[in-house]
Each structure stands twice: as structure tokens, then as C-alpha cells.
Amino acid sequence: MQNWSALTRRDAMKAALLGSVALAAGNTGAARAADKLKAAWVYVGPVGDFGYSYQHDQGRIAVEKALGDKVATTFVENVPEGPDAERAIERLARDGNQIIFTTSFGFMDPTLKVAKKFPKVKFCHATGYKRADNVSTYSARFYEGRYVIGQIAGKMTKSNVVGYIVSFPIPEVVSGINAFMLGAQSVNPNVKVKIVWVNSWYDPGKEADAAKVLIGQGADIMVQHTDSTAPLQVAQEKGILGFGQSSDMAKFAPKAQITAITDDWDGYYVDQVKEMLAGTWKSTDTWDGMAKGMVVLPPIVNVPDDVKAMAEKTIAGIKDGSIKPFGGKITKQDGSVVENLDDGAILSMNWYVKGIDDKLPG
Amino acid sequence: MTIDASALQAVLLTIVTASTPLLLAALGELVTERAGVLNLGVEGMMVMGAVAGFAVALTTGNPYLGVVAAALAGAALAAPFGFLTLNLVANQVATGLALTLLGLGLSGLIGEAFVGQPGVRLAKLHIPGLSDLPFVGPLLFGQDLLVYLSIALAVAVWRFLFASRAGLVLRAVGDNHASAHALGYSVVRVRWAAVLFGGALAGLGGGYLSLAYTPQWIENMTAGRGWIALALVVFSSWRPGRLVIGAYLFGAVTILGFFVQGLGVGVPAQLLSALPYLVTVVALVAISRRRGRGDAAPACLGKSFVPDR
Incomplete structure (x- = not known):
């Protein structure tokens, strides 16, 4: 044996x-x-x-x-x-x-x-x-969508506390938090964002736990940069509003989801494969947003008409380039001021804007 | 910073829900390992319990049938493990790992039709008067059935292992299967029972996820909790009492980590997410060292048994 x-x-x-x-x-x-x-x-x-x-x-x-x-x-x-x-x-x-x-x-x-x-x-x-x-x-350019939901959240929060569940401190996530905060501050200077890192892209249980704790701490809007539908479902259960991430999560939380930041990769993938077939493929750097339809917000619901109209106006502004989330003067958490950030600065963002309580991990 | 009662209550309630699935799955594995069988398939059995519980609750509309189905599904997945390792004397480590992979794949297949369906939630108990007490009411008297069941099972397992004849036989099989065999006990039969019990409890733990924790089905929703349950069994030195402490400690530190982050006091998030593991391991090792003696692993853990006559 x-x-x-x-x-x-x-x-x-x-x-x-x-x-x-x-x-x-x-x-x-x-x-x-x-x-x-x-x-x-x-x-x-x-x-x-x-x-x-x-x-x-x-x-x-x-x-x-x-x-x-x-x-x-x-x-x-x-x-x-x-x-x-x-x-x-x-x-x-x-x-x-x-x-x-x-x-x-x-x-x-x-x-x-x-x-x-x-x-x-x-x-x-x-x-x-x-x-x-x-x-x-x-x-x-996920951050474009986050600027819009920041504005909506700034208008809709009554407690002035927003719960924000995040995965890992990579530039995409950090610039999302900042764009959200800038959007929220543009309509509501008193808004506070509580940030919880769950160190996972996908753990429904942990995401739900974080959502429950944040709501217990007074958050009345739930934002997530993690991939499961759990935070939004907790939001619905507790009777607060929130936003979906990556895809339209309305059917999981029809009463809670205002809108979502969805990615639409269809066009990019079809183009790349077509170029392969034609033999014209070249190494490129593609970074598209709302204007090209790579970032899409599903119809805005569960909010009053004036908030919806404001958000749609902002979306139109971002699409035609008249609104730039990281345009103009931006005050960092440490008090220094930066201006009109270019793509490189957004893609390597590792600092918070003023008004965020959290300390960036790492 | 101010911590008001409602925030504290939310934290405590969340700790209970975070700890219960770990406790259920780990209790089952504890009994299995006490019988000398190392089943690394906890994650797979949990996720099968989750999908079966969700599917049955949704189709019948009755979450309690879902609970039963979750336990049965866990035991059903444990059955091939039992057959392979106990009857055919296959390697327990390899078979257990295969069981996890099988469970994850099979649950995804079964669950495909149920992704995105709104689930049926296991009701919280309501005892008139008691559940309405301020603060402690919802905490002590307003949980769902499985929370109470997990605590009751921990007590029952403890009584069974250390104060019953059957428990003594089970431990004998786990510590020295040759002697137990020589005394006339059927090692294989006892281990079969332990394996099925372990499967059923892992299934319940998974069912708790899809019926009470986050009432929905998504692929791979156990997200590694089966492995944590396995580790808890080892660090509790195969003792049910310490297992309860370990499971709740793990849940508590996880949730407190989120709470502290929400306060925004600037503790590094990576440290907070590593803390549950550190604190639980250190605490349980400390307890074991203090109590000393006789707390080692079952002597025949992971060893196959072939009757020699």
C-alpha cells in the first residue's frame, strides 16, 4: 500500500x-x-x-x-x-x-x-x-461615464455620502474615482465618497459585504468598480440607488439601477479582425469613449426628469468635446493644482482629487 | 470619527452572514478529516450546493426546499469521491482536487439557465417581541434558519465527537484505522458516512451563499471560500469549538476591514485585506499552543485503507 x-x-x-x-x-x-x-x-x-x-x-x-x-x-x-x-x-x-x-x-x-x-x-x-x-x-474612456454618474449621484444623494466599492488601485480605477468625484462636486460641493477596496474584481460575497457596511455608514448611493451584480442587489434590498458596472445590470436591480457604465467592444473587435483579414493590421493604441460608442450609458431611470435631462446634456457635451472631465483646473488631494490633463496623465493617474477622504493604497 | 449604533449593527449583522458559510463547510470537513479522509473538494461541493439550492428554491418557490437540495447536492458530489477513494483506494488529494474542478464546471453548466434570475431569499426569523428588541433583537433573534443551524451543528458535532460512542469510533477510524478494523469496525463504512456528511454541510454552506448571502446564482460564486474552510479546519486543530471562533474571527476581521476603510482613516487597504488570514492563523495557533497536547491531526488523515484480511 x-x-x-x-x-x-x-x-x-x-x-x-x-x-x-x-x-x-x-x-x-x-x-x-x-x-x-x-x-x-x-x-x-x-x-x-x-x-x-x-x-x-x-x-x-x-x-x-x-x-x-x-x-x-x-x-x-x-x-x-x-x-x-x-x-x-x-x-x-x-x-x-x-x-x-x-x-x-x-x-x-x-x-x-x-x-x-x-x-x-x-x-x-x-x-x-x-x-x-x-x-x-x-x-x-470609462472615466467619461463616471463623470456623468458622479453628477447624477451628487444630485440624488440626501445624506451626501456615496459608497464606492473598488477592486485594485490601477490607473483606470483611480481615474474613475476622480472623474466621479469631479462630476459630483460640479453639482454638489458637500458630497463625500467613502471608498472600500475589496481586492478582487469578482467576489459577490465580499462586494455585498462591503455594500452593507457602507450603507450602514450612511451611504445612500452605491457605486462600484467591481464586476458582480451583488452591490446593486444589496442597494435594491436596502432601498437606495446605484449604478451598474460594465454591463446593464437593470434586470438584477430594476429599482436601484439609475444607469450603468457599459463597455461596447463590438466595433473594435470587428475592426481588428477585419484588418487581420485584409493584412493591414498594425500595432495601435486605441482609447475611445462615448463619442465612438465604446462607452455607453443605458437609459437613465429611477431619477426625476430634471436630473435625467442634466445627465443627458452632460453626455452630449462629452460626446461633442465641450465637456472634458479632466479639463480645466483640478486640485489634487495634497493641494497642488494641475490643468487640462492629457491622455498620458489620465492613463497613469495615481493621485486623488481634493475632497476624497481615502488614502490611495500602494 | 463617530460610530453610531446603526452602523455597528450593520457591521455585526454582516459579520454573521459572512461567517456562516465558512462555518458550515468547515464543520463538515472537520468531521470528514476526523475520520481520516482528506477531501480537498470542499469548494466544488459548496458551489454545487449553491447552484442546486438556488435552482430548487427558484423552481419551487420554497427556499427551505432549496436548503435541502443544497445539502443533497453537496453529498451527491461527495459520493463519487467516496467511491473512488474508499472503495477503489484512489489518491485522496488528487481526487479531492478533481472534485473541485468537477464541481465548478458542473455547477456552471447546470446554472447556465439560472444566471440573472432574481433569487428566492431565505426568510429571517421573526419572533414577536424578541426580534423587535432594539439593537440585539435583529442580531440574536432575527437571523435566518441556517445561522442557527450552523451553531447548533457545531455543538452537535462537538458532543458527537467527544461524548458519544459513535464519535469515539469515528475518531478511532481517523487515528488508527488498522486497530479500528481489528476491533471489528467497518472503516470504509464509517468513512463513507463522514464523507457524505462533509459533502452535505459543504453543500449547505454553498446554499447559504445563493439563498441568504447574495440570493442569486453566478458562476464560481463561492470565490475560494471552500479553501478558507479547509484551512480553518487545520488551524482549529480539528476542534469544533475553535472552528467556531476561527470562522467568526475570519468573518469579523474581513468586515471590520471594510468598515475601517469606509471611515477613511488611512490604513492601507492591502493590509486590511490580508488581516483576516493573519489574525485567524495567529489566534488559532496561539490557542492550540496554550492548550497543548493531543491536538495534532488525525493520525491516519489522508491515508488510504485496504483491509488486509
Whole structure:
């Protein structure tokens, strides 16, 4: 009889890792038809999250619809950020995919590493800032939407306390908080934002806990930069209002959701794959917002007409360029003043605007 | 900074809901491991409980049927583990890990139709008079059934293990299966019972997530709680009392971390999110050291048993 207890915990961890990667890679063997262009997507969460990853997968489906049998798509979901992602991405490259979309910030270095090994394969990495000859980056100006919901929140809050649940202190999230605060301050100078970092993009239980605690502390508007629908559902349960993240979460909390910041990647993905087919693909840096339809706010509900009209006016202003969330003079938390931030400054933002109580982690 | 009663109450209520699923799943694993079986599939059994509980509650409209279904689903997923490791003497570590992967995949498949459906919430108890007491009423007398069940089960497991003959047999099987076998006890049968019990409780823990914690179904909604439950069992040195302390401590420090962040007093968020693990491990290790003796792992934990005659 063999003594199995001799297996160490490290072996168990290794087995678990190998297992999960093998399982993730198992999804990829879908289409093997020749002369079709093979495109692959890597998601950080499940496609069924009805949030961030779901929205990317809608873009993949749009590619299939638009280009039909010229393209064969596959995806890998639930890929952990960090070094493990490298194996999943490399597997897709080995499988003969010609273009690979890696859709989360934490896939940045793994994408670059695999791209070096497979110079003929093209990569597009979402929300990052490192590029190469065969690596493009793309992101949406989420902060534009956050400025709008900040204005709505500033008008709608009675306690002047907004609860804001966040994942990780990366520039995308920080600029979102700042844009939200600037929007809120533009209509209500007394508004306060309580920030809770849950250190996860997707943990419904933790997000719900954070929401409950924030509401207990007096928040009457719930904002999230995490991907599950839990905070909004808690908001509905407690009878307060909130905003969806990444996709329209209205059906989970019809009485609580005012609007949501949704990403629409359809156009970008279809364009990239079309350029692959035409042989004109080049490494680019794409950063579009409301004007190009990459950031979309679903119809605004659960608020009075004047608030809705104000928000729609702001949306129109952002679209035509007359309103810039980070335009004009901005006072930082430390009291220094900056002016008319350019894209580089927004993409690397690591400071808070004045009026935010939280201290930025890291 | 001011902390008013309603904020404190919200925190305490949230601590209870955050701790209950961990306690339920860990209690089941504690009994399984006391019988000498290491089942690393807690996460998989939990998530199966979550999807089954949600599906049954939604289709029947009765959350209590959902609770039953969650326990059954957890036990049902534990059954192949029992067959493979106890009857076919497969490696427990590998089989347990496979069980987690199976549970996560299978639950996603089963749950596909239920994603995005509004769930049925397990009602909070209401005892006229008591539940209406200010502050303590909702806290002590206004929780849902599973919260009370988890505490009652902890007491029952403790009595069973240390004050009943059957519990003694179970511990004997876990500590020295050869002797237990020589005395005429069926090691495999006892372990089967422990594995199914562990599965049922893990299922209940998962069911708590989808029926009371966040009444909805989303893929992978256990988000690693099964692994935390596994660790709690080890750090409680296989003692139900310490397990209760550990589970509530973990829940409490997690929630207090959010609370402190909300106050905006400038404690680094990364430290706060690491604290539950640190505090729980340190506290439980400290308790174990102080009490000393006889608290080690069941001697036959993870070892397969083949009757030699």
C-alpha cells in the first residue's frame, strides 16, 4: 500500500494549478477549420458574469456575426491574472490563433512575454500601456461615464455620502474615482465618497459585504468598480440607488439601477479582425469613449426628469468635446493644482482629487 | 470619527452572514478529516450546493426546499469521491482536487439557465417581541434558519465527537484505522458516512451563499471560500469549538476591514485585506499552543485503507 500522505501541500498546489490550466485550455479546441482566421479571447472572469467578461464576449460574438465563416473564434474564461495567464495565452498561440485579445489589465506582462515568443501572432491587450510590434493596446474612456454618474449621484444623494466599492488601485480605477468625484462636486460641493477596496474584481460575497457596511455608514448611493451584480442587489434590498458596472445590470436591480457604465467592444473587435483579414493590421493604441460608442450609458431611470435631462446634456457635451472631465483646473488631494490633463496623465493617474477622504493604497 | 449604533449593527449583522458559510463547510470537513479522509473538494461541493439550492428554491418557490437540495447536492458530489477513494483506494488529494474542478464546471453548466434570475431569499426569523428588541433583537433573534443551524451543528458535532460512542469510533477510524478494523469496525463504512456528511454541510454552506448571502446564482460564486474552510479546519486543530471562533474571527476581521476603510482613516487597504488570514492563523495557533497536547491531526488523515484480511 502506498503512503499518499507523503504528498506535500506544494504538490497539491501544483496539481491544482496544472488542473485549472488544463481545464481552461480544454475549452479552446473548438474550431479547427483551415483557411479561417483564428481569433481568441482571454477573459479574467466567467462569460456568465453579466459584467466585464460578458461584455467582451458579446464583442467576440459580434465578430462571428459580422464575419461569419471567414473567422473561427475561441475563448478561455476564468484565467487568473499574473504569471498563470502566460500559460493560457501561450497555449492559444500554439494552437494557431492568429490574433489574441487579452482582456484584463493583469494580463499585460504575460501578453508581452508570449508576444515575444510568437512574433507572427498579433495580440491586443485591454486597459494596459505596454505595446510592441505585434501588441496593440485598447481601452475605453470609462472615466467619461463616471463623470456623468458622479453628477447624477451628487444630485440624488440626501445624506451626501456615496459608497464606492473598488477592486485594485490601477490607473483606470483611480481615474474613475476622480472623474466621479469631479462630476459630483460640479453639482454638489458637500458630497463625500467613502471608498472600500475589496481586492478582487469578482467576489459577490465580499462586494455585498462591503455594500452593507457602507450603507450602514450612511451611504445612500452605491457605486462600484467591481464586476458582480451583488452591490446593486444589496442597494435594491436596502432601498437606495446605484449604478451598474460594465454591463446593464437593470434586470438584477430594476429599482436601484439609475444607469450603468457599459463597455461596447463590438466595433473594435470587428475592426481588428477585419484588418487581420485584409493584412493591414498594425500595432495601435486605441482609447475611445462615448463619442465612438465604446462607452455607453443605458437609459437613465429611477431619477426625476430634471436630473435625467442634466445627465443627458452632460453626455452630449462629452460626446461633442465641450465637456472634458479632466479639463480645466483640478486640485489634487495634497493641494497642488494641475490643468487640462492629457491622455498620458489620465492613463497613469495615481493621485486623488481634493475632497476624497481615502488614502490611495500602494 | 463617530460610530453610531446603526452602523455597528450593520457591521455585526454582516459579520454573521459572512461567517456562516465558512462555518458550515468547515464543520463538515472537520468531521470528514476526523475520520481520516482528506477531501480537498470542499469548494466544488459548496458551489454545487449553491447552484442546486438556488435552482430548487427558484423552481419551487420554497427556499427551505432549496436548503435541502443544497445539502443533497453537496453529498451527491461527495459520493463519487467516496467511491473512488474508499472503495477503489484512489489518491485522496488528487481526487479531492478533481472534485473541485468537477464541481465548478458542473455547477456552471447546470446554472447556465439560472444566471440573472432574481433569487428566492431565505426568510429571517421573526419572533414577536424578541426580534423587535432594539439593537440585539435583529442580531440574536432575527437571523435566518441556517445561522442557527450552523451553531447548533457545531455543538452537535462537538458532543458527537467527544461524548458519544459513535464519535469515539469515528475518531478511532481517523487515528488508527488498522486497530479500528481489528476491533471489528467497518472503516470504509464509517468513512463513507463522514464523507457524505462533509459533502452535505459543504453543500449547505454553498446554499447559504445563493439563498441568504447574495440570493442569486453566478458562476464560481463561492470565490475560494471552500479553501478558507479547509484551512480553518487545520488551524482549529480539528476542534469544533475553535472552528467556531476561527470562522467568526475570519468573518469579523474581513468586515471590520471594510468598515475601517469606509471611515477613511488611512490604513492601507492591502493590509486590511490580508488581516483576516493573519489574525485567524495567529489566534488559532496561539490557542492550540496554550492548550497543548493531543491536538495534532488525525493520525491516519489522508491515508488510504485496504483491509488486509
